Amino acid sequence: MEQESTNITDYSTTICRSMIDEDYISQLPDEVLAQILSIHPLDSGSKAVALFTGLLNRPNIKHGQDFESVIGDFLINFDENNPLKMPTKLELHLSKDLIVTASIGVNRKLNLDFSKGNKKFPRQFGWEIVLNTMDFAHSSPHLFSVKTLKLTSVNYLTCELVSSLISKFRYVENLIIEKCDGLRCLRVEGLAKLMSLSVLDCVDLKSVYVEALELKYLRYSGFLCWFSLKNVMYLEDVKLDCKGPGFKHLHHGLYNPLLRAIRDVKVLTLHGWMFMEVFGPLLSLEHNEQHFKFSKLEDLWWIDSCMEDDNINSLFCFLRFCTSLKRLFISIDTRSCSTRGEHESYTKVQKGRLRKLKVVKMEGFEFEEDIMLFKEHLMEVFNVEPRVVEVRKGMQGRCLLRLPKRQTICKTAESNKLKFSYKFVEEVEDNTGLCSKHPHMP
Structure with a gap:
């Protein structure tokens, strides 16, 4: 029996496209397919992949019933306590060109990935996602428990199917949307329990509207778009990895609500160009100059x-x-x-105080003298001397130490500008985690 089971598994993993085109599997009733998924053995070296074709041609697919029932049975039959005994990956062929790969992980993580199909769907679309708004006290027993939801390469043909499915999820806390070509306008409403939202590398995106009372973590990467954040009051950790402007003409006044929304963050990731061209002009206004502070910000990337x-x-x-x-x-x-040269030139910097600054990590600097000059400039402007750590790829982190005596022989023109002499000392231990790769960094 064990040998027979092994042969069946090997056969399922080597099934050819010509056999899929004959479409034997999709003719089976959904109940039979669910049973196959629930009993299929899975060892540590293989994945169970169920292939379905022609699903979009079924009469009731416009309501998403087939899609929802298959994914729902997949979720219900997953054994979180012992996931290797249940299938963790499911492949659905919605049509010849539309394929979704669904994968489940422990701690109620679900990933729906549409990137495997033929990418001939460039049409732009808007997408509205409503989460966690159902009355769960009188809810249907068919609701599914998903804590982290990752949606990859959703397009205009599949966004309604996905929206209908996730409206039946209980309390999604973490939502990740990535690589959705054609997505131009995104609206996310999660009035309860949505704590983390990531929108990553959606190249056509122009606007993001978010309404979420409990949102704490916001991640965005791609070209700068317009943000509207309603009832977002508790942001603690924000990443704005904006690779460049998404518009030919930036109107920085439109980003004043975003600036107010990130005012109380504890951790912030920001590109220098974005401050120069967007936030800088806003903060330079007389009212903001006198009253605006990132008073809770502890870590700046x-x-x-x-x-x-x-x-x-x-x-x-x-x-x-x-x-x-x-x-x-x-x-x-x-x-x-x-920067494009249109921003205000920051040639004069007023002195300030950074009484709590303890460490500075510097990564990607080509010359040692640039790090030394930066430290001296920091001491001069802010009257502070934090521990400065340099990190180079493939090398141990090094700490920059200021020596008590003035260097008498200057070997380069840059070193002539230095007021002190320095040396780098390898870090024996990294108690602050400065040398580890932080998820905010590119």
Whole structure:
């Protein structure tokens, strides 16, 4: 019997496309398919993949009933306590060109990935996602428990199917939307329990509307779009990994609501160009200059294309608003957008205080002298001398130490600008986690 089971598994994993085109499997009743999924053995070296074709041609697919029932049975039959005994991956052929791969992980994680099909659906679309608004006290027993939901490569043909399915999920806490080509306008409503939202690499996206009372974590990567955040009052950790402007003409006044929404964050990731062209002009207004502070910000992750004088000065202008900053992380990424020369030049930087700043991590700097000059500039402007750590790929992190005596022989023109002499010492232990790769960094 064991040998026979092994042969069946091998056969299922080597099934050819010509056999799929004959469409034997999709002719089976849904109840039989659910039973097959629930009893199929799964060892640590294989995945159970069920293939269905022609699903969109069924009369009731416009209501998403087949799609919902198959994914629902898949969720119900997953054994979270012992996932290797149940299938963790399901492949549905909605049509010849539309394929969805559904995978389940422990702690109620569901990933719906539509990237495997033929990508001939460039039509732009708007998408409204409503989460966690059902009356669960009088809810249907057919609701599914999903804590983390990841949606990949959803297009205009599949967005309604997905929306109908996830309206039956109980309390989604983490929502990830990525690589949805054609998605132009996104609206997410999660009035209860939605704590984390990630919108990643949707290249056509122009606007994001979010209404979520309990949202704490916001992640965005891609070109800068327009944000509307309603009833978002408790953001603690925000990543704005905007690779460049999404519009030919930026109107920074439109981003004042976003600036207010991130005012009380504890962790912030920001590109230098975005401060220069968007937030900088807003913060330079007289009212904001006097009253606006990131009073709770403790960790700042700053990404820039270089650290020339204007870039350093713009960073220091931003730091003046960060009165509680404890840790500063600077990453030089040459792929980051450079400013377009239309912003205000930050040639004069007023002095400020960063009493709580303890450590600065610097990554991607080409020359050691640039790190030394940055430290001296920081000491001069903010009257603070934090521990400075340099990290290079494939190398141990190094701490920059200031020596007590002035260097008498200067070997380079850059070193002539230094007021002190320095040396780098390898970090024996990394008690602060500075040398580890942070998820915010590109």
